[in-house]
Amino acid sequence: MSQTSTTAQQEVVVSTYTRGIVGPGNPMLGPVADGGTIRVGTPPGCWGPMITPKFQGGHEVSQPVAVEGAEVGDAVAIRINRMEVTSLATSSGVMSFVDGRYTGDPFVAKLCPNCGTVSPASHIEGIGDDAVHCDVCGAEVNAFRFTNGYVIVLDKDNQVSLTVDKAVAERLAADAKGNSRLPEHSEQHSILSLARADIAGLAAHMQPFLGNIGTTPSRDLPDSHNAGDFGSFLVDAPHAYAMSQEELERHKTDGHMDTNSVRAGAILICPVKVPGAGVYMGDMHAQQGNGEVAGHATDVSGVTEVQVEVIKGLAIDGPILLQRPDDLPPMARPMNREQRQAVKTLAARFGQSFIEENGPITFIGSGRTLNDATHNGVDRAAKVTGLSAEEILNRATIAGSIEISRLPGVVRVTFQCPMHILDRLGIGHLVRAQYGIGAD
Numbered sequence: 001m002s003q004t005s006t007t008a009q010q011e012v013v014v015s016t017y018t019r020g021i022v023g024p025g026n027p028m029l030g031p032v033a034d035g036g037t038i039r040v041g042t043p044p045g046c047w048g049p050m051i052t053p054k055f056q057g058g059h060e061v062s063q064p065v066a067v068e069g070a071e072v073g074d075a076v077a078i079r080i081n082r083m084e085v086t087s088l089a090t091s092s093g094v095m096s097f098v099d100g101r102y103t104g105d106p107f108v109a110k111l112c113p114n115c116g117t118v119s120p121a122s123h124i125e126g127i128g129d130d131a132v133h134c135d136v137c138g139a140e141v142n143a144f145r146f147t148n149g150y151v152i153v154l155d156k157d158n159q160v161s162l163t164v165d166k167a168v169a170e171r172l173a174a175d176a177k178g179n180s181r182l183p184e185h186s187e188q189h190s191i192l193s194l195a196r197a198d199i200a201g202l203a204a205h206m207q208p209f210l211g212n213i214g215t216t217p218s219r220d221l222p223d224s225h226n227a228g229d230f231g232s233f234l235v236d237a238p239h240a241y242a243m244s245q246e247e248l249e250r251h252k253t254d255g256h257m258d259t260n261s262v263r264a265g266a267i268l269i270c271p272v273k274v275p276g277a278g279v280y281m282g283d284m285h286a287q288q289g290n291g292e293v294a295g296h297a298t299d300v301s302g303v304t305e306v307q308v309e310v311i312k313g314l315a316i317d318g319p320i321l322l323q324r325p326d327d328l329p330p331m332a333r334p335m336n337r338e339q340r341q342a343v344k345t346l347a348a349r350f351g352q353s354f355i356e357e358n359g360p361i362t363f364i365g366s367g368r369t370l371n372d373a374t375h376n377g378v379d380r381a382a383k384v385t386g387l388s389a390e391e392i393l394n395r396a397t398i399a400g401s402i403e404i405s406r407l408p409g410v411v412r413v414t415f416q417c418p419m420h421i422l423d424r425l426g427i428g429h430l431v432r433a434q435y436g437i438g439a440d
Contacts, residue, residue, distance in 0.1 A: 008033035008068035014040040016185050017282070020049055020057025020108075021241075022064070022255070023220030024274050031066035031276060034310045037081075038065050038279060041183045044299035045211060045224075045283030047092055047191035048180070050144050051132050053110040054119045056241070058224030059256070059283045060188050064216050066276030067308050074272045075314035076215060077430060078279060079307040083264040085156045085208050085286050086181045087300035089164075089172050091191045093149025093198070094294050101143040107230075108222050109239040114139030124193050127173045131193045149196030152298055154206060154286055161286060161298070165200040181301045191299070206286050209263035210304060211297070214255025214319060215270040216278025219247065223282070227256045228366030228376060229409035254318040254366050255280070258297070258406040260288045261327035267430055269311065269320040279308060291404045311426045317380055320427070321362040321412065322434045329401035332360040332414045334435050357438075358416040359431040360400070367409045374402055377413035385421050 012032045032038055045059035067076050103109040103118075111118045115137035122141055125133050132142040151169040154161045164172075169192075172179045176190035217226055221241055225231045231248050234241055243251070253271055262268055270277070281304055288297035325333065335343065347355055363384070365377020378396075382389040392415060396402055400415035419437070422428040432438055 006031065009036060011037045011039065012065050014038065014062045014065060015183060016063045017043060017060045017187070018063060018223065019187065020055040020059060020223055021220050022061060022223045022226055022280060023217050025220040026064055026216070028064045028066040028276055028278050031068045032308060034068045035307065037305060037307050039303070039305045040281050041301070041303050042282045042284055043183050043186035043188055043301055044087065044090060044180065044191070046296045046299045048188035048299065050107065051142050051191060051194070052188045053112070053122050053141055053143070055188065056108050056119060057222030058107040059212050060186060061212055061223045061280045061282030064278030064280040067279060067310060069310050070272045070277035071275060072272055073313065073315045075269050075311040075316050076272060076277045076279060077309040077311055077427070078213065078268045078270060079309070080262070080264050080266050080268070080304065081307055082303070082305040083208050083210070083284070084303045085154055085206065085284065085300045086302050087154060088179045088181060089151060089153045089192060090180065090286065090298050090300050091149060091151045091194060091196060092294070092296045092298050093146045093196060095296065096145045096147050098143050098145060101141065104238040105233050106143040107224055108241055110143050112137060112139055112141050122189070124189055127170055127193060127195050129194055132189060146194065146196045148198045150199040151192065151195065151197050154300065156206065159206040161204045161206050163199045163202040164197060166195065166197040169195040169197040183301060204287055207260065207263065208284055208286055208300070208302060209260050209288070210281055211258040211283035211285050212256045213262060213268060213281040215253050215272060216274050216280065217251045217253050218273040219243070219251035221251065224256055226252050227254050227410060228252070228373065229368060229406070230256065232368045254364055256283070257319065257364055257410055258288065258292050259321065259364065259410065259412060260290065261323045262321065263324070265324040266327070267322040267434060269316070269322070269427060271316045271318065292406045314426050316384055318366065319364040321364060322430060323362055325435060328360055329403060329414055331398065332400040332416060334360065334437060357419045359419055359422055359435055359437050360414060361417045361422065361431065362412045362414040365411045365413055369409050370404060370407070370411060373409040373411040374413065377411055381413055384425065385417060
């Protein structure tokens with residue numbers, strides 16, 4: 001049955017979430033009209049769901065929204081209009097696993113080491129590493145530990161933050177849920193309850209973005225594993241969400257990118273692999289450097305507002321990103337009027353009659369390693385644009401860049417693409433508007 005059979009709404013507000021699974025098993029809200037708005041208040045990703053045993057993925061993302069007219073083989077452009085952090089504080093750090101408290105993958109298949117209950121309900125008792133307890137037998141049940149962690153307080157108005165000492169961390173932990181500003185229907189424990197404070201007094205900029213945003217995969221899978229790197233842990237795994245490598249490649253949509261330029265002002269173009277697309281979002285980070293080298297960043301509650309547009313017939317395997325102009329790598333930034341005039345003069349000097357009209361475009365690539373992710377991004381770009389992989393490598397070298405989004409394997413492949421190709425794909429108007437191409 002079509003997900004878009006009811007009357008489309010100009011705005012859909014989402015306040016309900018999944019327990020870590022994305023896929024066709026989740027009922028869709030909406031549909032939202034083509035050109036309409038989706039507004040979502042999201043709970044934190046990563047650490048909160050990680051320490052909540054009943055979650056079967058590393059995030060708590062929003063219930064998906066169907067988009068009017070989106071059919072398998074189309075794409076949906078998601079224009080991010082607003083993104084605001086609502087948490088007052090959060091906690092994060094480098095992780096380790098606790099043996100005996102999971103089957104194969106602690107993000108997906110947690111179990112109580114005492115009573116053996118799989119994905120047990122749980123509750124918080126006290127403050128610290130051993131604060132998470134099984135509802136069935138009362139045993140301490142957290143499958144994760146910090147090897148180095150911190151608590152950080154946030155000033156969204158001035159876009160600054162500061163890590164705090166143990167005393168402050170414990171005061172915040174006394175009202176962990178309130179200081180996290182967990183949404184009403186969120187089911188995760190707040191990571192502030194652990195009060196781990198190994199780094200105090202470190203000031204940092206804030207630049208919020210969504211680590212997990214996109215369209216619904218064509219098979220149910222853990223939301224944190226909807227990408228080629230973390231998704232590889234599903235291959236032949238000893239739990240219910242196991243799949244083959246071929247199945248993973250066919251079904252995933254690479255919504256979990258941890259790409260810090262997926263923020264307000266960017267446009268993300270995503271594949272449609274189920275009727276209605278099923279746009280979902282979550283895993284807002286207050287800040288993150290390229291690579292997310294600690295494994296986790298500052299996961300926060302927040303509010304995001306996006307506008308959707310169906311791109312008919314644009315069959316893509318993974319996301320295309322139109323970054324904000326100031327987030328583009330320097331070599332990919334469109335030239336200003338004076339630079340374009342200088343190029344015309346240079347062409348005349350050497351007798352070159354043709355100057356290409358182009359615009360920057362970024363393909364997301366993912367894989368087990370950074371090399372695999374780079375090959376994936378280049379191959380996706382070649383398949384979609386019709387340019388050879390070798391030409392894309394050349395373009396990315398002199399008029400673009402390869403940037404690391406996340407270790408072990410998500411990258412951005414950015415290059416200047418001819419406008420006639422972007423027009424043929426049906427996204428030329430988005431590129432022109434995003435970068436002011438042809439405005440003068």
